[in-house]
């Protein structure tokens with residue numbers, strides 16, 4: 001399964017991605033978790049040891065690699081560079097693995113105006129396409145805010161986009177905007193995940209205000225999420241209730 005996770009900042013994308021990663025890994029899947037946040041923090045959420053995280057460099061910041069593969073210096077616009085740089089070795093060479101989860105950090109894609117292409121964005125797009133097309137593991141992409149990492153060419157290779165929202169009008173408004181962008185690039189299946197629900201009224205609010213998105217599941221507000229953060233442990237280890245809810249989301253996605 002190849003899943004992308006999006007939503008307004010702070011709604012719980014990284015928390016959900018980490019829960020999905022461990023839940024799939026517990027079902028004996030190989031998992032490739034991709035952090036597309038310009039300030040990466042999925043590794044922390046996954047409980048990766050410090051030294052492993054410190055050994056990672058976001059791909060967008062690997063200037064020598066970008067120059068070698070594209071034939072152009074990062075940050076240069078125009079000029080001549082390869083549109084199909086070699087990327088197939090990148091996930092295995094530049095990731096870290098912990099508890100059966102492989103973590104790759106993409107870093108910030110610089111997006112100029114429409115149609116802007118630069119060396120690092122070409123490399124990242126090619127990398128994401130290759131991962132979606134060729135990797136035969138569960139792929140989870142923590143997409144930060146928008147869907148910029150997914151181009152039109154590869155959007156139909158994502159099995160589903162999960163748009164996370166809290167029981168707030170603003171996060172549901174952002175979900176509506178993301179839904180529009182995702183529909184524009186033709187991502188076939190879009191679902192809403194309601195997070196931080198404290199009670200049935202919260203679930204009802206989300207269900208009543210989804211911008212035409214089917215709700216694939218809910219995660220409850222759980223103090224264990226904060227405890228996990230402070231203890232530098234994965235939420236998966238400290239929040240059995242959220243693990244159950246994540247299992248239910250995966251079961252619904254399977255269907």
Ligand SMILES: Nc1ncnc2c1ncn2[C@@H]1O[C@H](COP(=O)(O)OP(=O)(O)O)[C@@H](O)[C@H]1O
Pocket residue numbers: 007008009010011012013014015016195196197219220221222223225226229
């Ligand atoms: N189900 C939850 N219950 C309690 N707190 C949560 C829950 N999900 C996320 N949080 C908290 O919300 C904040 C943002 O979560 P995070 O996953 O980093 O969001 P995002 O990746 O969307 O920015 C964090 O402080 C996190 O601990």
Ligand SMILES: [Mg+2]
Pocket residue numbers: 013014015037041142144
């Ligand atoms: Mg995040």
